Amino acid sequence: MADDKDVLRDVWFGRIPTCFTLNQDETTEREAEPYYLLLPRVSYLTLVTDKVKKHFLKVMKPEDVGEMWFEYEGTPLKWHYPIGVLFDLHASNTVLPWTITVHFKNFPDRDLLHCPSNSVIEAHFMSSIKEADALKHKSQVINDMQKKDHKQLWMGLQNDNT
Secondary structure, three states: OOOHHHHHHHHHHOEEEEEEEEOOOOOEOOOOOOEEEEEEOOOOHHHOHHHHHHHHHOOEOHHHOOOOEEEEOOEEOOOOOOHHHHHHHHOOOOOOOEEEEEEOOOOOOOOOOOOOOHHHHHHHHHHHHHHHHHHHHOOHHHHHOOHHHHHHHHHHHHOOOO
């Protein structure tokens, strides 16, 4: 049986090869090339949004660009779930790279929450950390941390410096 440390290391440092493709219904000035990334399992899709958006904006008309969202095989991907959880729920039996479709219009309001900024992601992340700490350590770890430690934890996730 694998040692707990081995499992923790594999999850914490695990990466998922991912191919982002632009939805074929999006209006483009020329064909969009796919964009490939190795995504950390413990991060959030919205933290890679800037890289993906920048890549696809090269072929998009500015007036056709709305809020970006992702889907896999017709299912909108929730930004507030870690990438590893999304992969395990939707694509764990798929051939890699994991192909995610990028959309810039027709945001599915009934299926997804809007994510207006990184501060919303940070608040959600810290809330999740606090919940996990409360369940596992009776909030002893988070309560012993200073505000700068919370920021450092967030910055490490945001900068993929785990």
